[in-house]
Protein backbone atom coordinates (compact mmCIF):
# COMPACT_ATOMS: atom_id res chain seq x y z
CA UNK A 1 0.00 0.00 0.00
CA UNK A 2 2.73 2.47 -0.90
CA UNK A 3 1.03 5.71 -1.60
CA UNK A 4 3.28 7.35 -4.17
CA UNK A 5 4.54 10.87 -3.78
CA UNK A 6 3.15 13.61 -6.03
CA UNK A 7 4.92 16.92 -6.61
CA UNK A 8 6.88 18.49 -3.74
CA UNK A 9 5.06 21.25 -1.93
CA UNK A 10 1.97 19.05 -1.90
CA UNK A 11 1.09 18.04 1.66
CA UNK A 12 2.22 14.54 2.55
CA UNK A 13 0.09 14.67 5.65
CA UNK A 14 -2.65 16.78 7.16
CA UNK A 15 -4.79 16.46 10.25
CA UNK A 16 -8.26 17.84 10.63
CA UNK A 17 -9.75 18.63 14.02
CA UNK A 18 -7.75 15.72 15.48
CA UNK A 19 -8.66 14.76 19.05
CA UNK A 20 -7.60 12.02 21.40
CA UNK A 21 -9.36 11.74 24.74
CA UNK A 22 -8.76 9.37 27.65
CA UNK A 23 -10.83 8.46 30.68
CA UNK A 24 -14.11 9.35 28.99
CA UNK A 25 -12.99 12.83 28.05
CA UNK A 26 -11.39 13.64 31.44
CA UNK A 27 -7.97 13.80 29.78
CA UNK A 28 -7.75 15.53 26.46
CA UNK A 29 -4.35 14.53 25.15
CA UNK A 30 -5.24 16.17 21.84
CA UNK A 31 -8.05 18.62 21.42
CA UNK A 32 -8.69 19.65 17.81
CA UNK A 33 -5.32 19.70 16.08
CA UNK A 34 -5.04 20.90 12.48
CA UNK A 35 -1.59 20.67 10.93
CA UNK A 36 -0.23 20.21 7.45
CA UNK A 37 3.18 18.74 6.58
CA UNK A 38 4.72 19.16 3.14
CA UNK A 39 6.66 16.46 1.25
CA UNK A 40 10.33 16.44 2.29
CA UNK A 41 9.79 18.77 5.20
CA UNK A 42 11.61 18.47 8.54
CA UNK A 43 9.15 19.57 11.20
CA UNK A 44 9.84 19.84 14.91
CA UNK A 45 7.00 19.55 17.40
CA UNK A 46 7.75 21.23 20.70
CA UNK A 47 5.92 22.02 23.90
CA UNK A 48 5.86 21.25 27.61
CA UNK A 49 5.69 17.72 28.91
CA UNK A 50 2.19 16.27 28.74
CA UNK A 51 0.95 18.66 26.06
CA UNK A 52 0.17 15.84 23.64
CA UNK A 53 3.25 15.61 21.40
CA UNK A 54 3.62 11.84 21.66
CA UNK A 55 -0.11 11.40 21.27
CA UNK A 56 0.00 13.32 18.00
CA UNK A 57 2.95 11.29 16.74
CA UNK A 58 1.22 8.03 17.71
CA UNK A 59 -1.90 9.01 15.80
CA UNK A 60 0.10 9.99 12.73
CA UNK A 61 1.94 6.67 13.00
CA UNK A 62 -1.34 4.71 13.30
CA UNK A 63 -0.30 3.39 16.72
CA UNK A 64 -3.50 4.81 18.18
CA UNK A 65 -7.02 5.59 16.98
CA UNK A 66 -8.28 9.19 17.26
CA UNK A 67 -11.36 9.93 19.31
CA UNK A 68 -12.47 12.25 16.54
CA UNK A 69 -11.07 13.97 13.47
CA UNK A 70 -9.06 12.39 10.72
CA UNK A 71 -5.61 12.32 9.16
CA UNK A 72 -4.94 12.36 5.44
CA UNK A 73 -1.82 10.80 3.96
CA UNK A 74 -1.29 12.08 0.43
CA UNK A 75 -4.96 13.06 0.52
CA UNK A 76 -6.19 9.62 1.49
CA UNK A 77 -7.95 9.55 4.85
CA UNK A 78 -6.65 7.03 7.41
CA UNK A 79 -10.23 6.02 8.08
CA UNK A 80 -10.29 4.62 4.52
CA UNK A 81 -7.02 2.74 4.74
CA UNK A 82 -8.40 -0.54 6.11
CA UNK A 83 -5.27 -2.39 7.16
CA UNK A 84 -3.38 0.14 9.24
CA UNK A 85 -0.48 -2.18 10.01
CA UNK A 86 0.20 -2.65 6.30
CA UNK A 87 0.12 1.11 5.76
CA UNK A 88 2.48 1.55 8.71
CA UNK A 89 4.92 -1.00 7.32
CA UNK A 90 5.00 0.53 3.87
CA UNK A 91 5.16 4.22 4.75
CA UNK A 92 6.32 4.93 8.28
CA UNK A 93 9.57 4.56 10.19
CA UNK A 94 9.58 5.07 13.99
CA UNK A 95 12.44 6.26 16.15
CA UNK A 96 12.04 6.39 19.94
CA UNK A 97 13.79 8.23 22.75
CA UNK A 98 14.90 5.05 24.50
CA UNK A 99 15.82 3.26 21.25
CA UNK A 100 13.71 0.15 21.97
CA UNK A 101 16.32 -2.20 20.54
CA UNK A 102 15.94 -5.89 21.39
CA UNK A 103 18.76 -6.69 23.81
CA UNK A 104 19.41 -10.30 22.71
CA UNK A 105 19.82 -9.47 19.04
CA UNK A 106 22.92 -8.10 17.32
CA UNK A 107 22.84 -4.67 15.70
CA UNK A 108 22.36 -6.30 12.30
CA UNK A 109 19.51 -8.52 13.51
CA UNK A 110 17.84 -5.57 15.21
CA UNK A 111 17.82 -3.72 11.90
CA UNK A 112 16.27 -6.82 10.29
CA UNK A 113 13.44 -7.17 12.83
CA UNK A 114 10.93 -5.13 10.74
CA UNK A 115 11.53 -7.50 7.81
CA UNK A 116 10.65 -10.64 9.76
CA UNK A 117 7.69 -12.29 8.10
CA UNK A 118 8.36 -10.50 4.80
CA UNK A 119 9.73 -12.32 1.81
CA UNK A 120 13.14 -11.57 0.31
CA UNK A 121 16.66 -11.21 1.63
CA UNK A 122 17.13 -7.90 3.38
CA UNK A 123 20.50 -8.53 4.94
CA UNK A 124 22.56 -6.72 2.30
CA UNK A 125 20.43 -3.60 2.65
CA UNK A 126 20.69 -3.79 6.42
CA UNK A 127 24.50 -3.98 6.21
CA UNK A 128 24.55 -1.08 3.77
CA UNK A 129 22.36 1.04 6.05
CA UNK A 130 24.47 0.32 9.10
CA UNK A 131 27.59 1.11 7.10
CA UNK A 132 26.01 4.35 5.92
CA UNK A 133 25.39 5.20 9.58
CA UNK A 134 29.03 4.56 10.43
CA UNK A 135 28.47 1.23 12.18
CA UNK A 136 30.18 -1.17 9.76
CA UNK A 137 32.38 -2.42 12.62
CA UNK A 138 29.44 -2.86 14.99
CA UNK A 139 27.23 -5.25 13.00
CA UNK A 140 27.59 -8.16 15.41
CA UNK A 141 27.56 -6.10 18.60
CA UNK A 142 24.68 -6.45 21.00
CA UNK A 143 22.93 -3.24 22.15
CA UNK A 144 24.43 -3.61 25.62
CA UNK A 145 27.89 -3.18 24.10
CA UNK A 146 26.99 -0.04 22.14
CA UNK A 147 27.06 3.61 23.21
CA UNK A 148 23.83 5.60 23.31
CA UNK A 149 24.65 7.34 20.04
CA UNK A 150 25.44 4.01 18.37
CA UNK A 151 22.18 2.51 19.63
CA UNK A 152 20.17 5.38 18.22
CA UNK A 153 21.96 4.99 14.89
CA UNK A 154 21.03 1.28 14.85
CA UNK A 155 17.44 2.33 15.55
CA UNK A 156 17.58 4.79 12.64
CA UNK A 157 18.80 2.03 10.32
CA UNK A 158 15.95 -0.11 11.59
CA UNK A 159 13.44 2.67 10.88
CA UNK A 160 14.73 2.90 7.31
CA UNK A 161 14.89 -0.81 6.44
CA UNK A 162 11.35 -0.90 5.00
CA UNK A 163 12.00 2.23 2.90
CA UNK A 164 9.44 4.54 4.50
CA UNK A 165 8.63 8.04 3.26
CA UNK A 166 7.77 9.46 6.65
CA UNK A 167 10.03 9.27 9.72
CA UNK A 168 8.40 9.83 13.11
CA UNK A 169 10.93 10.48 15.85
CA UNK A 170 9.83 10.95 19.47
CA UNK A 171 12.62 12.84 21.25
CA UNK A 172 15.33 10.87 19.44
CA UNK A 173 18.14 12.87 21.06
CA UNK A 174 16.53 12.97 24.50
CA UNK A 175 18.81 10.25 25.89
CA UNK A 176 22.01 11.43 24.19
CA UNK A 177 24.78 13.85 25.14
CA UNK A 178 25.11 16.91 22.94
CA UNK A 179 27.91 15.51 20.74
CA UNK A 180 26.01 12.32 20.01
CA UNK A 181 22.78 14.28 19.59
CA UNK A 182 24.43 16.48 17.00
CA UNK A 183 25.78 13.47 15.13
CA UNK A 184 22.37 11.76 15.07
CA UNK A 185 20.77 14.98 13.82
CA UNK A 186 23.37 15.42 11.10
CA UNK A 187 22.80 11.88 9.92
CA UNK A 188 19.03 12.26 9.87
CA UNK A 189 19.37 15.49 7.92
CA UNK A 190 21.66 13.88 5.33
CA UNK A 191 19.45 10.83 5.01
CA UNK A 192 16.42 13.04 4.54
CA UNK A 193 18.00 14.55 1.44
CA UNK A 194 19.39 11.25 0.12
CA UNK A 195 16.18 9.33 0.52
CA UNK A 196 13.69 12.21 0.16
CA UNK A 197 12.23 11.60 3.58
CA UNK A 198 9.75 13.68 5.49
CA UNK A 199 10.63 13.93 9.18
CA UNK A 200 8.36 14.82 12.06
CA UNK A 201 10.35 15.07 15.26
CA UNK A 202 9.15 15.68 18.78
CA UNK A 203 11.81 17.50 20.76
CA UNK A 204 12.56 19.52 23.86
CA UNK A 205 15.90 20.57 22.53
CA UNK A 206 16.21 24.14 21.17
CA UNK A 207 19.26 23.07 19.14
CA UNK A 208 17.13 20.50 17.38
CA UNK A 209 14.20 22.78 16.64
CA UNK A 210 16.65 25.37 15.30
CA UNK A 211 17.59 22.94 12.52
CA UNK A 212 14.04 22.13 11.53
CA UNK A 213 12.36 23.70 8.50
CA UNK A 214 9.45 24.55 10.73
CA UNK A 215 8.45 24.30 14.38
CA UNK A 216 4.96 23.42 15.54
CA UNK A 217 4.57 24.50 19.18
CA UNK A 218 1.92 22.77 21.25
CA UNK A 219 0.16 23.46 24.50
CA UNK A 220 -2.64 21.58 26.28
CA UNK A 221 -3.42 19.32 23.38
CA UNK A 222 -3.61 22.10 20.83
CA UNK A 223 -1.29 23.85 18.43
CA UNK A 224 -0.14 26.95 20.31
CA UNK A 225 -1.41 29.58 17.88
CA UNK A 226 0.27 32.49 19.60
CA UNK A 227 3.76 31.04 19.42
CA UNK A 228 3.20 29.63 15.96
CA UNK A 229 2.20 33.00 14.58
CA UNK B 230 16.67 -13.14 10.49
CA UNK B 231 13.49 -15.13 10.07
CA UNK B 232 10.49 -15.84 12.24
CA UNK B 233 11.79 -19.25 13.39
CA UNK B 234 15.09 -17.85 14.59
CA UNK B 235 13.31 -14.99 16.29
CA UNK B 236 10.94 -17.42 18.04
CA UNK B 237 13.83 -19.63 19.16
CA UNK B 238 15.66 -16.59 20.46
CA UNK B 239 12.62 -15.57 22.50
CA UNK B 240 12.41 -19.04 24.06
CA UNK B 241 16.15 -19.11 24.66
CA UNK B 242 15.92 -15.79 26.51
CA UNK B 243 13.88 -17.46 29.27
CA UNK B 244 15.69 -20.76 29.65
CA UNK B 245 14.21 -21.78 32.99
CA UNK B 246 10.62 -21.29 31.93
CA UNK B 247 11.21 -22.92 28.58
CA UNK B 248 12.84 -25.93 30.23
CA UNK B 249 10.04 -26.26 32.80
CA UNK B 250 7.33 -26.08 30.15
CA UNK B 251 9.06 -28.58 27.90
CA UNK B 252 9.57 -30.92 30.88
CA UNK B 253 5.93 -30.77 31.91
CA UNK B 254 4.77 -31.53 28.38
CA UNK B 255 7.31 -34.29 27.89
CA UNK B 256 6.17 -36.02 31.09
CA UNK B 257 2.58 -36.04 29.88
CA UNK B 258 3.58 -37.31 26.46
CA UNK B 259 5.84 -39.93 28.05
CA UNK B 260 2.90 -41.26 30.07
CA UNK B 261 0.81 -41.45 26.91
CA UNK B 262 3.50 -43.28 24.96
CA UNK B 263 4.42 -45.69 27.76
CA UNK B 264 0.85 -46.66 28.69
CA UNK B 265 -0.33 -47.00 25.12
CA UNK B 266 2.68 -49.03 24.04
CA UNK B 267 2.19 -51.34 27.01
CA UNK B 268 -1.54 -51.70 26.37
CA UNK B 269 -0.86 -52.61 22.76
CA UNK B 270 2.06 -54.79 23.74
CA UNK B 271 -0.14 -56.71 26.13
CA UNK B 272 -2.65 -57.29 23.40
CA UNK B 273 0.00 -58.13 20.83
CA UNK B 274 1.90 -60.64 22.95
CA UNK B 275 -1.24 -62.74 23.50
CA UNK B 276 -2.17 -62.46 19.89
CA UNK B 277 1.34 -63.50 18.94
CA UNK B 278 1.18 -66.58 21.15
CA UNK B 279 -2.05 -67.71 19.51
CA UNK B 280 -0.72 -66.98 16.04
CA UNK B 281 2.52 -68.87 16.73
CA UNK B 282 0.52 -71.89 17.83
CA UNK B 283 -1.40 -71.89 14.57
CA UNK B 284 -4.79 -71.71 16.26
CA UNK B 285 -7.61 -70.77 13.88
CA UNK B 286 -10.53 -70.55 16.27
CA UNK B 287 -11.03 -70.55 20.01
CA UNK B 288 -14.11 -71.78 21.83
CA UNK B 289 -14.94 -70.31 25.25
CA UNK B 290 -17.83 -69.65 27.56
CA UNK B 291 -19.79 -66.87 25.93
CA UNK B 292 -20.26 -64.59 28.93
CA UNK B 293 -16.90 -64.99 30.59
CA UNK B 294 -15.09 -61.70 31.07
CA UNK B 295 -12.14 -63.07 33.03
CA UNK B 296 -8.57 -62.49 31.96
CA UNK B 297 -8.53 -66.17 31.22
CA UNK B 298 -12.07 -67.39 30.32
CA UNK B 299 -13.75 -69.45 33.08
CA UNK B 300 -13.17 -73.20 32.93
CA UNK B 301 -15.72 -75.61 31.55
CA UNK B 302 -15.95 -79.34 31.00
CA UNK B 303 -14.39 -79.95 27.61
CA UNK B 304 -16.29 -83.09 26.72
CA UNK B 305 -19.69 -81.35 26.55
CA UNK B 306 -18.69 -79.64 23.28
CA UNK B 307 -15.51 -81.37 22.07
CA UNK B 308 -17.14 -84.24 20.12
CA UNK B 309 -19.54 -81.90 18.35
CA UNK B 310 -16.73 -79.49 17.49
CA UNK B 311 -14.55 -82.29 16.12
CA UNK B 312 -17.39 -83.31 13.83
CA UNK B 313 -17.64 -79.89 12.14
CA UNK B 314 -16.24 -79.60 8.59
CA UNK B 315 -12.52 -78.74 8.18
CA UNK B 316 -11.80 -79.21 11.91
CA UNK B 317 -8.53 -81.09 12.33
CA UNK B 318 -7.83 -80.84 16.04
CA UNK B 319 -9.74 -79.62 19.08
CA UNK B 320 -7.27 -79.09 21.88
CA UNK B 321 -7.93 -78.17 25.50
CA UNK B 322 -5.90 -75.52 27.31
CA UNK B 323 -5.95 -74.73 31.01
CA UNK B 324 -3.93 -71.83 32.35
CA UNK B 325 -3.29 -70.06 35.60
CA UNK B 326 -0.88 -67.50 36.96
CA UNK B 327 0.92 -69.07 39.90
CA UNK B 328 3.69 -68.33 42.34
CA UNK B 329 6.21 -71.14 42.11
CA UNK B 330 9.14 -69.61 43.94
CA UNK B 331 9.46 -67.40 46.99
CA UNK B 332 11.83 -65.02 45.32
CA UNK B 333 10.38 -64.75 41.83
CA UNK B 334 7.20 -63.05 40.65
CA UNK B 335 4.25 -65.21 39.58
CA UNK B 336 4.49 -66.94 36.21
CA UNK B 337 2.01 -68.32 33.69
CA UNK B 338 1.51 -72.08 33.96
CA UNK B 339 -0.15 -73.73 30.95
CA UNK B 340 -1.63 -77.16 30.63
CA UNK B 341 -1.67 -78.32 26.99
CA UNK B 342 -3.21 -81.55 25.74
CA UNK B 343 -0.39 -84.01 25.28
CA UNK B 344 0.48 -84.77 21.66
CA UNK B 345 -1.51 -81.82 20.33
CA UNK B 346 -0.40 -79.32 17.68
CA UNK B 347 0.11 -76.64 20.38
CA UNK B 348 3.55 -78.01 21.19
CA UNK B 349 4.75 -78.03 17.62
CA UNK B 350 5.91 -74.41 17.31
CA UNK B 351 8.13 -74.56 20.41
CA UNK B 352 11.86 -75.11 19.86
CA UNK B 353 13.43 -77.49 22.37
CA UNK B 354 16.75 -76.07 23.57
CA UNK B 355 17.62 -78.63 26.21
CA UNK B 356 16.19 -81.91 27.60
CA UNK B 357 13.01 -83.47 26.24
CA UNK B 358 9.22 -83.05 26.06
CA UNK B 359 6.83 -84.68 28.60
CA UNK B 360 6.53 -88.36 27.56
CA UNK B 361 2.89 -88.93 28.54
CA UNK B 362 -0.04 -87.59 30.55
CA UNK B 363 1.02 -89.44 33.69
CA UNK B 364 4.44 -87.89 34.02
CA UNK B 365 4.82 -85.02 36.57
CA UNK B 366 7.22 -83.00 34.45
CA UNK B 367 7.43 -79.51 32.98
CA UNK B 368 8.73 -77.90 29.86
CA UNK B 369 9.79 -74.37 30.75
CA UNK B 370 10.45 -71.33 28.62
CA UNK B 371 13.99 -70.01 28.42
CA UNK B 372 13.03 -66.75 30.11
CA UNK B 373 11.25 -68.64 32.91
CA UNK B 374 14.34 -70.83 33.33
CA UNK B 375 16.43 -67.71 33.71
CA UNK B 376 14.04 -66.02 36.13
CA UNK B 377 13.55 -69.08 38.31
CA UNK B 378 17.20 -70.20 38.00
CA UNK B 379 16.16 -73.69 36.89
CA UNK B 380 17.80 -76.20 34.58
CA UNK B 381 16.82 -79.55 33.17
CA UNK B 382 16.57 -82.06 36.03
CA UNK B 383 15.73 -79.46 38.71
CA UNK B 384 12.53 -79.68 40.76
CA UNK B 385 9.81 -77.02 40.82
CA UNK B 386 7.07 -77.12 43.42
CA UNK B 387 3.64 -76.12 42.14
CA UNK B 388 0.59 -76.11 44.40
CA UNK B 389 2.33 -78.46 46.83
CA UNK B 390 3.44 -80.96 44.18
CA UNK B 391 6.93 -81.47 42.83
CA UNK B 392 7.50 -81.30 39.10
CA UNK B 393 10.78 -82.12 37.37
CA UNK B 394 12.03 -79.84 34.58
CA UNK B 395 12.17 -82.18 31.58
CA UNK B 396 12.99 -79.61 28.93
CA UNK B 397 13.70 -75.96 28.23
CA UNK B 398 12.24 -74.42 25.10
CA UNK B 399 12.28 -71.23 23.12
CA UNK B 400 9.16 -69.59 21.68
CA UNK B 401 8.70 -66.62 19.40
CA UNK B 402 5.97 -65.42 21.78
CA UNK B 403 7.16 -63.65 24.91
CA UNK B 404 4.34 -64.94 27.12
CA UNK B 405 5.31 -68.52 26.34
CA UNK B 406 8.99 -67.86 26.91
CA UNK B 407 8.16 -66.75 30.42
CA UNK B 408 5.77 -69.66 31.09
CA UNK B 409 5.85 -73.22 32.47
CA UNK B 410 4.01 -75.84 30.42
CA UNK B 411 2.76 -79.24 31.55
CA UNK B 412 0.28 -81.66 30.07
CA UNK B 413 -3.38 -80.77 30.36
CA UNK B 414 -4.05 -83.81 32.54
CA UNK B 415 -1.39 -82.78 35.07
CA UNK B 416 -2.69 -79.21 35.10
CA UNK B 417 -6.27 -80.40 35.70
CA UNK B 418 -5.05 -82.48 38.64
CA UNK B 419 -3.07 -79.79 40.44
CA UNK B 420 -5.74 -77.13 39.96
CA UNK B 421 -8.59 -79.50 40.94
CA UNK B 422 -10.36 -79.05 37.61
CA UNK B 423 -10.65 -82.57 36.27
CA UNK B 424 -11.86 -82.60 32.67
CA UNK B 425 -11.98 -78.80 32.53
CA UNK B 426 -10.35 -76.31 30.18
CA UNK B 427 -10.37 -72.51 29.83
CA UNK B 428 -10.50 -72.67 26.09
CA UNK B 429 -10.62 -75.18 23.28
CA UNK B 430 -8.17 -74.42 20.47
CA UNK B 431 -9.36 -75.41 17.03
CA UNK B 432 -6.97 -76.08 14.16
CA UNK B 433 -8.52 -76.30 10.73
CA UNK B 434 -7.19 -78.07 7.68
CA UNK B 435 -5.42 -76.09 4.95
CA UNK B 436 -8.41 -75.96 2.66
CA UNK B 437 -10.53 -74.00 5.16
CA UNK B 438 -11.49 -70.52 3.94
CA UNK B 439 -12.66 -67.45 5.79
CA UNK B 440 -16.18 -68.40 4.81
CA UNK B 441 -15.68 -71.82 6.42
CA UNK B 442 -14.55 -70.08 9.63
CA UNK B 443 -17.71 -68.00 9.60
CA UNK B 444 -19.80 -71.13 9.09
CA UNK B 445 -18.19 -72.80 12.10
CA UNK B 446 -18.76 -69.70 14.24
CA UNK B 447 -22.42 -69.73 13.22
CA UNK B 448 -22.74 -73.45 13.92
CA UNK B 449 -21.33 -73.02 17.43
CA UNK B 450 -23.68 -70.15 18.11
CA UNK B 451 -26.66 -72.19 16.95
CA UNK B 452 -25.93 -75.62 18.36
CA UNK B 453 -23.85 -75.00 21.48
CA UNK B 454 -25.73 -72.59 23.76
CA UNK B 455 -23.46 -70.78 26.22
CA UNK B 456 -20.39 -71.09 23.99
CA UNK B 457 -18.80 -68.92 21.37
CA UNK B 458 -16.21 -69.54 18.69
CA UNK B 459 -13.93 -66.56 18.05
CA UNK B 460 -10.57 -65.86 16.49
CA UNK B 461 -7.57 -65.26 18.70
CA UNK B 462 -7.73 -61.56 17.84
CA UNK B 463 -11.33 -61.38 19.01
CA UNK B 464 -10.44 -63.23 22.21
CA UNK B 465 -7.74 -60.70 22.98
CA UNK B 466 -10.18 -57.85 22.29
CA UNK B 467 -12.56 -59.47 24.74
CA UNK B 468 -9.87 -59.74 27.41
CA UNK B 469 -10.75 -57.55 30.38
CA UNK B 470 -7.13 -56.62 31.12
CA UNK B 471 -6.57 -55.56 27.54
CA UNK B 472 -9.76 -53.53 27.62
CA UNK B 473 -8.88 -51.86 30.91
CA UNK B 474 -5.36 -51.03 29.81
CA UNK B 475 -6.67 -49.56 26.58
CA UNK B 476 -9.24 -47.48 28.45
CA UNK B 477 -6.47 -46.28 30.75
CA UNK B 478 -4.27 -45.30 27.86
CA UNK B 479 -7.16 -43.42 26.25
CA UNK B 480 -7.84 -41.59 29.50
CA UNK B 481 -4.15 -40.74 29.76
CA UNK B 482 -4.14 -39.32 26.25
CA UNK B 483 -7.09 -37.12 27.15
CA UNK B 484 -5.69 -35.94 30.48
CA UNK B 485 -2.14 -35.44 29.23
CA UNK B 486 -3.52 -33.56 26.22
CA UNK B 487 -5.59 -31.22 28.38
CA UNK B 488 -2.78 -30.65 30.86
CA UNK B 489 -0.28 -30.10 28.05
CA UNK B 490 -2.49 -27.51 26.37
CA UNK B 491 -3.08 -25.74 29.70
CA UNK B 492 0.62 -25.69 30.55
CA UNK B 493 1.58 -24.13 27.24
CA UNK B 494 -1.42 -21.78 27.41
CA UNK B 495 -0.27 -20.56 30.82
CA UNK B 496 3.32 -20.19 29.68
CA UNK B 497 2.46 -18.23 26.57
CA UNK B 498 0.00 -16.01 28.44
CA UNK B 499 2.73 -15.18 30.98
CA UNK B 500 5.15 -14.64 28.18
CA UNK B 501 3.04 -12.16 26.24
CA UNK B 502 2.13 -10.26 29.40
CA UNK B 503 5.84 -9.82 30.11
CA UNK B 504 6.49 -8.81 26.54
CA UNK B 505 3.66 -6.34 26.01
CA UNK B 506 6.06 -3.45 25.37
CA UNK B 507 8.10 -5.56 22.97
CA UNK B 508 5.01 -6.55 21.02
CA UNK B 509 4.14 -2.86 20.84
CA UNK B 510 7.59 -2.18 19.40
CA UNK B 511 7.17 -4.92 16.79
CA UNK B 512 3.81 -3.51 15.76
CA UNK B 513 5.25 0.01 15.61
CA UNK B 514 8.06 -1.30 13.41
CA UNK B 515 5.51 -2.49 10.90
CA UNK B 516 4.82 -6.07 11.93
CA UNK B 517 1.51 -7.36 10.65
CA UNK B 518 -0.88 -8.74 13.22
CA UNK B 519 -0.74 -12.15 11.58
CA UNK B 520 3.05 -12.13 11.99
CA UNK B 521 2.57 -11.62 15.74
CA UNK B 522 0.10 -14.53 15.77
CA UNK B 523 2.54 -16.71 13.85
CA UNK B 524 5.31 -15.81 16.29
CA UNK B 525 3.38 -16.65 19.45
CA UNK B 526 1.76 -19.80 18.06
CA UNK B 527 5.17 -20.74 16.63
CA UNK B 528 6.84 -20.41 20.03
CA UNK B 529 4.04 -22.43 21.55
CA UNK B 530 4.39 -25.20 18.97
CA UNK B 531 8.17 -25.29 19.38
CA UNK B 532 7.62 -25.87 23.11
CA UNK B 533 5.11 -28.68 22.62
CA UNK B 534 7.01 -30.26 19.76
CA UNK B 535 10.21 -30.35 21.83
CA UNK B 536 8.17 -31.72 24.75
CA UNK B 537 6.60 -34.27 22.44
CA UNK B 538 9.91 -35.47 21.01
CA UNK B 539 11.53 -35.78 24.45
CA UNK B 540 8.34 -37.34 25.82
CA UNK B 541 8.35 -40.01 23.11
CA UNK B 542 11.93 -41.00 23.90
CA UNK B 543 11.15 -40.96 27.62
CA UNK B 544 7.98 -43.00 27.10
CA UNK B 545 9.85 -45.62 25.08
CA UNK B 546 12.48 -45.79 27.81
CA UNK B 547 9.82 -46.15 30.52
CA UNK B 548 7.86 -48.82 28.66
CA UNK B 549 11.00 -50.80 27.82
CA UNK B 550 12.20 -50.40 31.39
CA UNK B 551 8.88 -51.66 32.77
CA UNK B 552 9.12 -54.70 30.53
CA UNK B 553 12.41 -55.52 32.19
CA UNK B 554 11.11 -55.24 35.74
CA UNK B 555 11.13 -58.69 37.38
CA UNK B 556 7.37 -58.47 37.95
CA UNK B 557 6.65 -57.68 34.30
CA UNK B 558 9.22 -59.88 32.61
CA UNK B 559 7.74 -62.39 30.25
CA UNK B 560 4.31 -60.75 30.40
CA UNK B 561 4.58 -57.47 28.58
CA UNK B 562 6.29 -56.75 25.34
CA UNK B 563 5.70 -53.06 24.65
CA UNK B 564 4.83 -52.33 21.02
CA UNK B 565 6.09 -49.06 19.59
CA UNK B 566 4.21 -48.36 16.42
CA UNK B 567 5.73 -45.71 14.17
CA UNK B 568 2.36 -44.36 13.00
CA UNK B 569 1.34 -43.98 16.64
CA UNK B 570 4.54 -42.10 17.50
CA UNK B 571 3.95 -39.77 14.56
CA UNK B 572 0.38 -39.30 15.73
CA UNK B 573 1.78 -38.31 19.14
CA UNK B 574 4.00 -35.72 17.45
CA UNK B 575 0.92 -34.52 15.60
CA UNK B 576 -0.92 -34.32 18.92
CA UNK B 577 1.96 -32.23 20.31
CA UNK B 578 1.68 -29.75 17.44
CA UNK B 579 -2.08 -29.63 17.95
CA UNK B 580 -1.60 -28.89 21.68
CA UNK B 581 0.81 -26.09 20.80
CA UNK B 582 -1.69 -24.52 18.43
CA UNK B 583 -4.57 -24.87 20.92
CA UNK B 584 -2.57 -23.52 23.85
CA UNK B 585 -0.93 -20.72 21.89
CA UNK B 586 -3.83 -19.42 19.85
CA UNK B 587 -5.60 -17.35 22.49
CA UNK B 588 -2.43 -15.70 23.83
CA UNK B 589 -1.38 -15.04 20.24
CA UNK B 590 -4.65 -13.36 19.33
CA UNK B 591 -4.55 -11.39 22.56
CA UNK B 592 -1.05 -10.16 21.71
CA UNK B 593 -1.96 -9.30 18.12
CA UNK B 594 -4.98 -7.29 19.25
CA UNK B 595 -2.95 -4.96 21.44
CA UNK B 596 -3.24 -1.29 20.57
CA UNK B 597 0.40 -0.44 19.81
CA UNK B 598 0.34 2.89 21.70
CA UNK B 599 -0.97 1.19 24.85
CA UNK B 600 1.50 -1.68 24.52
CA UNK B 601 4.39 0.80 24.25
CA UNK B 602 3.30 2.51 27.50
CA UNK B 603 3.68 -0.75 29.46
CA UNK B 604 6.71 -1.06 31.68
Ligand SMILES: Nc1ncnc2c1ncn2[C@@H]1O[C@H](COP(=O)(O)OP(=O)(O)O)[C@@H](O)[C@H]1O
Pocket residue numbers: 022023027028029048049050051052053054055056599602
Ligand atom coordinates in the same frame (compact mmCIF):
# COMPACT_ATOMS: atom_id res chain seq x y z
N1 LIG C 1 -3.15 5.81 27.48
C1 LIG C 1 -3.37 6.93 28.18
N2 LIG C 1 -4.25 6.93 29.18
C2 LIG C 1 -4.50 8.04 29.89
N3 LIG C 1 -3.88 9.18 29.68
C3 LIG C 1 -2.95 9.25 28.69
C4 LIG C 1 -2.66 8.14 27.90
N4 LIG C 1 -1.71 8.50 27.00
C5 LIG C 1 -1.43 9.81 27.23
N5 LIG C 1 -2.18 10.25 28.25
C6 LIG C 1 -2.18 11.62 28.75
O1 LIG C 1 -2.32 12.51 27.68
C7 LIG C 1 -1.54 13.65 27.87
C8 LIG C 1 -0.58 13.85 26.72
O2 LIG C 1 0.42 12.84 26.77
P1 LIG C 1 1.63 12.78 25.73
O3 LIG C 1 1.06 12.81 24.38
O4 LIG C 1 2.44 11.62 26.09
O5 LIG C 1 2.39 14.12 26.04
P2 LIG C 1 3.89 14.54 25.67
O6 LIG C 1 4.44 13.52 24.74
O7 LIG C 1 3.72 15.88 25.06
O8 LIG C 1 4.62 14.60 26.95
C9 LIG C 1 -0.83 13.48 29.21
O9 LIG C 1 -1.57 14.15 30.21
C10 LIG C 1 -0.87 12.01 29.42
O10 LIG C 1 -0.87 11.71 30.79
Ligand SMILES: [Mg+2]
Pocket residue numbers: 053054055170
Ligand atom coordinates in the same frame (compact mmCIF):
# COMPACT_ATOMS: atom_id res chain seq x y z
MG1 LIG D 1 6.13 12.26 24.94
